[in-house]
Amino acid sequence: MTFLSFNYLLFLSITFIAYYTVNNKSKYWVIFFSSIIFITLISINVLLFSILYVGLNYFGGLLLYKKKENINSRKVIFWFFLSLNVGILVFFKYINFIFENINSFLELFQTSKIHAINLILPVGISYYTFQSIGYLFRINRGFETPEKNVIKFSCFLLFFPKFLSGPVERSNHFLPQISNLSSINQDAVSGGLRLILLGVFKKLVIAENLYYPVNLVYSNVHEYSGTPLVFVLFIQLIYIYTDFSGYTDIALGSAKLLGIDIMDNFKRPFLARSITEFWKRWHISLSSWCNEFIYLPFIIKYRKLGSTAAVLGIFITFTIIGIWHGANWTFVVLGLLQALAISYEFFTKRHRLKFASNFPIWVTNIASRILVFTFMSLSLVFFFSKSLSDAFYFTTHLFENIKFKTSGFELLEDRNKFLNAIFWFIVLFTIEIINEKGEKLQKLFLEKPRLIRWSIYYVMILLIYYNNVEVSSFVYKNF
Amino acid sequence: MQLKKFLAKALIFSSPIIICWLFIVMIDPVNIFNIFSIVDRDTKLIMISRSASSQPLGTLNWKAPEFRRKPCTNIIIGDSQSFGIKEALMSELTGSKFYNFSVPGANMETKFSIFWFAAKQIKLSKVIFQLSFPNWNLGGEDMFPTIQKYMDKPYLYLLNSSSLNDSYANLKYVLTKKYDQEKSIYAFPITAENEKLFNRFLQGMFKKYKFSDSKFNELNKIVSYCEENKISLEFLFLPLHENYYTYLSDNNLTEVNEKFISEISLLGKTYNYSTINDINIKEENFKDYFHQKDFITDSITRLIWTKKKSQQTPADQYIKSLNQN
Numbered sequence: 001m002t003f004l005s006f007n008y009l010l011f012l013s014i015t016f017i018a019y020y021t022v023n024n025k026s027k028y029w030v031i032f033f034s035s036i037i038f039i040t041l042i043s044i045n046v047l048l049f050s051i052l053y054v055g056l057n058y059f060g061g062l063l064l065y066k067k068k069e070n071i072n073s074r075k076v077i078f079w080f081f082l083s084l085n086v087g088i089l090v091f092f093k094y095i096n097f098i099f100e101n102i103n104s105f106l107e108l109f110q111t112s113k114i115h116a117i118n119l120i121l122p123v124g125i126s127y128y129t130f131q132s133i134g135y136l137f138r139i140n141r142g143f144e145t146p147e148k149n150v151i152k153f154s155c156f157l158l159f160f161p162k163f164l165s166g167p168v169e170r171s172n173h174f175l176p177q178i179s180n181l182s183s184i185n186q187d188a189v190s191g192g193l194r195l196i197l198l199g200v201f202k203k204l205v206i207a208e209n210l211y212y213p214v215n216l217v218y219s220n221v222h223e224y225s226g227t228p229l230v231f232v233l234f235i236q237l238i239y240i241y242t243d244f245s246g247y248t249d250i251a252l253g254s255a256k257l258l259g260i261d262i263m264d265n266f267k268r269p270f271l272a273r274s275i276t277e278f279w280k281r282w283h284i285s286l287s288s289w290c291n292e293f294i295y296l297p298f299i300i301k302y303r304k305l306g307s308t309a310a311v312l313g314i315f316i317t318f319t320i321i322g323i324w325h326g327a328n329w330t331f332v333v334l335g336l337l338q339a340l341a342i343s344y345e346f347f348t349k350r351h352r353l354k355f356a357s358n359f360p361i362w363v364t365n366i367a368s369r370i371l372v373f374t375f376m377s378l379s380l381v382f383f384f385s386k387s388l389s390d391a392f393y394f395t396t397h398l399f400e401n402i403k404f405k406t407s408g409f410e411l412l413e414d415r416n417k418f419l420n421a422i423f424w425f426i427v428l429f430t431i432e433i434i435n436e437k438g439e440k441l442q443k444l445f446l447e448k449p450r451l452i453r454w455s456i457y458y459v460m461i462l463l464i465y466y467n468n469v470e471v472s473s474f475v476y477k478n479f
Numbered sequence: 480m481q482l483k484k485f486l487a488k489a490l491i492f493s494s495p496i497i498i499c500w501l502f503i504v505m506i507d508p509v510n511i512f513n514i515f516s517i518v519d520r521d522t523k524l525i526m527i528s529r530s531a532s533s534q535p536l537g538t539l540n541w542k543a544p545e546f547r548r549k550p551c552t553n554i555i556i557g558d559s560q561s562f563g564i565k566e567a568l569m570s571e572l573t574g575s576k577f578y579n580f581s582v583p584g585a586n587m588e589t590k591f592s593i594f595w596f597a598a599k600q601i602k603l604s605k606v607i608f609q610l611s612f613p614n615w616n617l618g619g620e621d622m623f624p625t626i627q628k629y630m631d632k633p634y635l636y637l638l639n640s641s642s643l644n645d646s647y648a649n650l651k652y653v654l655t656k657k658y659d660q661e662k663s664i665y666a667f668p669i670t671a672e673n674e675k676l677f678n679r680f681l682q683g684m685f686k687k688y689k690f691s692d693s694k695f696n697e698l699n700k701i702v703s704y705c706e707e708n709k710i711s712l713e714f715l716f717l718p719l720h721e722n723y724y725t726y727l728s729d730n731n732l733t734e735v736n737e738k739f740i741s742e743i744s745l746l747g748k749t750y751n752y753s754t755i756n757d758i759n760i761k762e763e764n765f766k767d768y769f770h771q772k773d774f775i776t777d778s779i780t781r782l783i784w785t786k787k788k789s790q791q792t793p794a795d796q797y798i799k800s801l802n803q804n
Binding site: 020021183184467 | 481482485492495496632634635638
């Protein structure tokens with residue numbers, strides 16, 4: 001069952017009615033059972049696996065707390081459960097990648113190869129593993145007490161709106177809410193529905209109409225050079241943003257319908273003026289998680305090394321962010337590129353600010369945003385490419401055979417839908433610019449008469465309806 | 480109480496959407512629900528064929544559920560070339576009922592899916608498989624999964640925007656008796672413009688020509704299945720306009736085309752009207768570069784499947800003589 005299906009709509013409606021029919025004290029049971037049903041509809045094996053995961057981390061948290069006074073025992077328990085979580089993730093996600101690389105090395109010595117293991121990656125594992133690790137970390141540091149109610153704890157890891165592709169929620173943000181569920185809040189429900197509508201709009205009206213050329217080129221990258229590559233280079237960031245933020249909006253909206261707030265993943269990333277800032281606005285749940293549980297502990301531990309620790313910390317953190325996305329060297333390069341850029345910004349901040357002071361602020365803002373967009377577009381070549389050789393081919397053939405007559409439109413299935421998608425992206429981007437300036441557009445919108453608000457909703461629904469074709473899956477479901 | 484208030488508001492908000500869905504169900508442009516309809520069958524068929532974009536999926540959306548409701552042991556599978564073969568004429572000539580399952584725009588993948596679908600619905604007796612070299616090379620997705628989805632879950636048809644477009648087109652026609660029939664960009668008479676478009680189309684199609692083993696293997700599977708299940712399988716190649724053969728010749732593809740036809744001939748009985756002859760040189764025999772006119776289709780049908788010579792018309796004999804030249 002995907003978010004963009006009639007079944008999900010039906011499932012969400014039934015959950016909503018059941019949720020607000022029961023009393024407040026029993027509401028978490030509805031969340032629990034609906035999440036179990038949701039996962040079961042994906043696969044029984046995924047359900048069994050995730051229940052095991054819940055059990056593992058539930059008992060891990062309790063044990064950790066029980067031994068809180070005994071530092072050595074606590075350390076052992078913490079590292080044991082952390083290793084278990086990481087080990088399971090590495091096994092399912094990276095073992096065949098590791099074998100592949102070992103085999104490449106063994107080929108030099110003409111020894112027998114290690115056979116790949118036939119594994120199916122459990123859906124959502126990257127997300128709930130990180131959530132579990134964050135939970136254990138916080139208990140270990142004494143920032144949090146473990147959740148004693150196994151059902152409530154299960155809700156934290158298995159909550160259906162975020163199960164498939166995040167956000168990487170924090171236990172201290174989610175668990176207090178699950179213990180204080182309340183009656184229907186009209187504003188929350190309306191807000192949730194608006195978010196779902198916006199998410200579906202972003203996915204179907206914008207992302208789906210940008211998907212075709214991106215997929216076409218990356219499926220057969222060696223057949224293209226010049227203009228088609230440049231064309232895809234500049235639309236792929238828009239594609240992945242609208243796809244992933246569309247998913248996030250649906251997840252946030254679904255949770256909000258049930259009166260639960262989960263972390264947002266995006267905060268107007270195209271308005272970032274540096275790569276450092278970009279990662280504070282893009283996939284925020286993941287980047288902030290890595291900042292809290294990898295980067296900060298590392299630089300605190302090695303603070304004596306000064307800026308060396310900071311740079312090492314950046315490289316380690318972004319290598320992990322890169323490789324979290326998938327078992328391929330392209331993702332490692334993706335992470336390293338971010339680390340390089342952020343390190344560069346770290347060391348050159350003073351010089352860049354001095355240089356920028358020679359220009360009006362609006363010029364430096366626009367120039368820096370264009371540079372960030374260009375850099376991230378180039379980085380995404382490593383995100384979408386199937387291999388390093390494909391990625392290098394893409395980047396080295398960008399300016400080969402540039403023909404100004406061909407515009408890349410020959411890659412499109414439907415030119416009008418593409419232009420329509422770009423138009424609506426510009427509209428969304430304009431709204432983001434206005435929101436960035438501090439204008440509360442949403443508040444202004446909600447003050448408008450119902451006729452105007454509903455008319456805008458109907459226009460969005462009509463556009464969604466007219467773009468409802470065979471949809472591709474959400475990109476981040478693959479991780 | 481608040482929940483009831485919210486649900487009532489949600490119902491009011493959803494009412495235009497529900498009304499749209501009811502409208503689609505009442506019109507039922509491709510007879511997918513087949514409950515009742517305020518529009519007659521003939522109007523729906525006209526509306527399905529009104530444009531190049533509505534015809535392929537519209538025809539398949541119509542034919543697959545219709546075949547599932549009333550399967551037929553004798554079928555014709557093909558594309559727009561064989562779409563005009565009349566079922567009544569086939570029945571008259573052969574004495575058996577036929578269902579023309581040809582779908583304009585169907586590529587080989589779609590045709591294969593149609594065969595397997597039909598074979599699941601009923602024990603087939605005779606299959607006429609219309610092929611053509613340009614269609615063999617046609618890319619694109621198999622259209623059949625879409626209609627399979629609608630047949631399994633008809634409510635999904637309501638979520639497709641083309642269903643609203645088609646319903647509106649039907650209602651508009653019922654009320655005004657007028658509609659815009661989209662003209663093919665390749666439609667005759669031959670002009671410099673449509674000839675240029677035609678050549679560009681063939682260029683795009685044959686630019687990366689590669690003989691597809693997988694399609695041939697799939698066809699072989701069908702041949703084996705028919706042999707095992709004693710299904711009579713025949714292949715049919717219909718004529719294309721002379722300019723097509725000129726293009727093949729100019730681009731060293733004639734031999735490849737002939738090899739393709741001869742390889743198909745090895746698989747089963749083949750009626751080959753796709754040779755350069757006096758039919759294809761005459762513009763008046765064609766609607767466009769790819770499609771012969773209905774009278775040519777009827778003549779060829781009579782020539783191939785007639786049991787009695789008396790069923791053939793003088794025109795058929797003339798067509799026969801043109802094909803032999």
